[in-house]
Amino acid sequence: xxxxxxxxxxxxxxxxxxxxxxxxxxxxxxxxxxxxxxxxxxxxxxxxxxxxxxxxxxxxxxxxxxxxxxxxxxxxxxxxxxxxxxxxxxxxxxxxxxxxxxxxxxxxxxxxxxxxxxxxxxxxxxxxxxxxxxxxxxxxxxxxxxxxxxxxxxxxxxxxxxxxxxxxxxxxxxxxxxxxxxxxxxxxxxxxxxxxxxxxxxxxxxxxxxxxxxx
Amino acid sequence: xxxxxxxxxxxxxxxxxxxxxxxxxxxxxxxxxxxxxxxxxxxxxxxxxxxxxxxxxxxxxxxxxxxxxxxxxxxxxxxxxxxxxxxxxxxxxxxxxxxxxxxxxxxxxxxxxxxxxxxxxxxxxxxxxxxxxxxxxxxxxxxxxxxxxxxxxxxxxxxxxxxxxxxxxxxxxxxxxxxxxxxxxxxxxxxxxxxxxxxxxxxxxxxxxxxxxxxxxxxxxxxxxxxxxxxxxxxxxxxxxxxxxxxxxxxxxxxxxxxxxxxxxxxxxxxxxxxxxxxxxxxxxxxxxxxxxxxxxxxxxxxxxxxxxxxxxxxxxxxxxxxxxxxxxxxxxxxxxxxxxxxxxxxxxxxxxxxxxxxxxxxxxxxxxxxxxxxxxxxxxxxxxxxxxxxxxxxxxxxxxxxxxxxxxxxxxxxxxxxxxxxxxxxxxxxxxxxxxxxxxxxxxxxxxxxxxxxxxxxxxxxxx
Numbered sequence: 001x002x003x004x005x006x007x008x009x010x011x012x013x014x015x016x017x018x019x020x021x022x023x024x025x026x027x028x029x030x031x032x033x034x035x036x037x038x039x040x041x042x043x044x045x046x047x048x049x050x051x052x053x054x055x056x057x058x059x060x061x062x063x064x065x066x067x068x069x070x071x072x073x074x075x076x077x078x079x080x081x082x083x084x085x086x087x088x089x090x091x092x093x094x095x096x097x098x099x100x101x102x103x104x105x106x107x108x109x110x111x112x113x114x115x116x117x118x119x120x121x122x123x124x125x126x127x128x129x130x131x132x133x134x135x136x137x138x139x140x141x142x143x144x145x146x147x148x149x150x151x152x153x154x155x156x157x158x159x160x161x162x163x164x165x166x167x168x169x170x171x172x173x174x175x176x177x178x179x180x181x182x183x184x185x186x187x188x189x190x191x192x193x194x195x196x197x198x199x200x201x202x203x204x205x206x207x208x209x210x211x212x213x214x215x
Numbered sequence: 216x217x218x219x220x221x222x223x224x225x226x227x228x229x230x231x232x233x234x235x236x237x238x239x240x241x242x243x244x245x246x247x248x249x250x251x252x253x254x255x256x257x258x259x260x261x262x263x264x265x266x267x268x269x270x271x272x273x274x275x276x277x278x279x280x281x282x283x284x285x286x287x288x289x290x291x292x293x294x295x296x297x298x299x300x301x302x303x304x305x306x307x308x309x310x311x312x313x314x315x316x317x318x319x320x321x322x323x324x325x326x327x328x329x330x331x332x333x334x335x336x337x338x339x340x341x342x343x344x345x346x347x348x349x350x351x352x353x354x355x356x357x358x359x360x361x362x363x364x365x366x367x368x369x370x371x372x373x374x375x376x377x378x379x380x381x382x383x384x385x386x387x388x389x390x391x392x393x394x395x396x397x398x399x400x401x402x403x404x405x406x407x408x409x410x411x412x413x414x415x416x417x418x419x420x421x422x423x424x425x426x427x428x429x430x431x432x433x434x435x436x437x438x439x440x441x442x443x444x445x446x447x448x449x450x451x452x453x454x455x456x457x458x459x460x461x462x463x464x465x466x467x468x469x470x471x472x473x474x475x476x477x478x479x480x481x482x483x484x485x486x487x488x489x490x491x492x493x494x495x496x497x498x499x500x501x502x503x504x505x506x507x508x509x510x511x512x513x514x515x516x517x518x519x520x521x522x523x524x525x526x527x528x529x530x531x532x533x534x535x536x537x538x539x540x541x542x543x544x545x546x547x548x549x550x551x552x553x554x555x556x557x558x559x560x561x562x563x564x565x566x567x568x569x570x571x572x573x574x575x576x577x578x579x580x581x582x583x584x585x586x587x588x589x590x591x592x593x594x595x596x597x598x599x600x601x602x603x604x605x606x607x608x609x610x611x612x613x614x615x616x617x618x619x620x621x622x623x624x625x626x627x628x629x630x631x632x633x634x635x636x637x638x639x640x641x642x643x644x645x646x647x648x649x650x651x652x653x654x655x656x657x658x659x660x661x662x663x664x665x666x667x668x669x670x671x672x673x674x675x676x677x678x679x680x
């Protein structure tokens with residue numbers, strides 16, 4: 001996620017307000033989106049496609065991880081046909097590229113090849129609010145240039161309402177205890193089948209069980 | 216959602232006299248471009264035109280701009296050509312790869328034997344025009360192509376620049392011609408005059424005639440640069456040169472997203488180094504000889520290009536070019552630029568950084584003058600300014616001091632740069648790490664351009680240092 005710590009002084013009023021709202025909103029929006037992602041995967045064909053693409057790119061990332069460091073920066077990610085034909089798939093490609101950058105330039109979080117899948121999914125989940133994937137409301141989670149603080153604030157409130165409606169929890173509850181409101185996997189999508197070991201649960205509450213192939 | 220097959224071999228398309236949609240204008244004489252090219256080059260342009268028409272008549276679905284950005288298209292076209300055998304598996308894959316990069320859509324392209332075209336040799340018209348030691352470049356008439364072509368002409372005074380323009384309306388054509396004539400007057404005694412080849416095409420009109428139910432053409436036009444490059448590559452091949460030059464400042468060519476929500480083809484990739492590399496690969500495979508597309512301005516910021524123009528005495532002409540996204544679309548005075556689109560903003564940043572801001576204020580006309588913009592100006596007029604500032608901030612945070620490793624910080628923020636680095640490293644036969652360091656430097660200089668520009672803005676619109 002972008003760095004929100006340093007809101008520059010001297011910004012126009014609306015911009016500064018927006019940035020502030022983004023700072024306040026980002027942490028729980030990120031948490032919320034993990035859950036929304038799990039939920040959306042179960043019913044959104046575009047998400048299914050994107051997750052399928054993540055699975056296709058994963059072996060290539062593992063190959064890059066195994067390559068000498070000097071070759072990783074230019075190692076080609078061979079994209080399948082139509083790899084960027086929806087925004088979510090383009091986001092998946094971007095996440096894979098980011099991971100490849102990390103591997104090439106010595107990001108310690110990419111040092112463990114076995115953790116690549118988790119890294120990839122986590123980055124993809126975080127990308128969803130960033131790319132505006134499920135609607136303009138969610139852009140409040142990033143320093144998007146909304147023109148005034150009121151609009152940003154109302155968007156934030158609408159997000160909270162959406163959250164409550166979708167998950168039956170308040171933003172405050174979620175912020176306090178993300179584990180308290182796990183989404184129950186509904187119907188599993190058709191995806192390449194991960195092993196039980198691969199179905200890890202991330203620290204912020206993303207339930208990768210939701211990605212599980214049907215019974 | 217898959218789009219229905221667009222079959223250009225059907226009668227109603229062939230009746231459009233599709234093969235004559237491009238006309239060459241040189242010295243006031245109209246020649247049919249396709250008659251000056253050989254069969255292979257004509258087929259190449261038929262495919263390029265078909266791609267562009269298909270792109271324009273296939274609307275991206277969704278009723279809001281957000282929905283349209285959400286879904287891609289699945290395009291399927293069938294194009295009649297003289298020689299389908301020349302489009303083997305490798306060529307078609309390279310074509311699809313390039314199209315998918317430029318448009319973000321999924322493409323399927325079928326090539327079939329044209330039912331009625333007969334073989335005809337190329338006329339010598341074009342070849343007769345061939346100057347000695349030419350370099351061939353694309354000239355849109357904007358500030359980048361003007362600056363880049365002038366600088367290349369002055370740096371290579373023993374060569375003649377052949378400048379290819381392409382336009383679909385006469386006003387733009389007239390502007391491009393006038394600008395090249397004036398440029399040649401100022402180059403006199405310092406470099407060889409540039410030779411224009413004006414290509415006037417009616418592909419937009421053809422697309423308009425095939426829209427269903429009077430709907431509008433698809434506005435994103437992500438294949439427009441592809442068509443322009445195909446025209447330039449066909450002419451390069453005809454003139455026997457192995458490089459087509461383009462002139463887009465490095466920042467504009469790489470065109471990183473302005474906001475974190477920007478993604479894929481939200482921002483044009485027309486001059487992206489990855490795309491240029493894919494075009495070179497495609498053209499080389501198709502023509503069977505090495506052809507490359509190279510960007511002479513890749514390692515310059517637009518501000519640096521403007522600065523050099525000013526020192527060389529081309530400043531006044533530079534500010535008379537048009538950059539605006541809306542220029543040429545206006546019905547009335549098309550010399551007025553909006554002043555608030557991203558192209559206008561980058562232009563003003565660069566003219567200021569290049570020391571040409573006074574000339575800019577004297578000779579250019581902007582609907583919204585950012586140097587006097589009110590703090591409470593309409594939000595849509597400040598939106599792009601804010602978005603570009605947000606990008607400049609992110610770049611500055613990555614490349615200026617705070618991060619221990621600026622390459623890592625910049626690439627982590629903009630992972631698109633990894634593919635760009637690989638393409639440039641291959642094109643320039645350099646180590647990727649050197650290219651990455653040079654990219655950091657380029658963006659660092661761009662941030663300097665921005666910082667200078669901001670000192671010209673009214674206080675409420677400046678950012679903190």
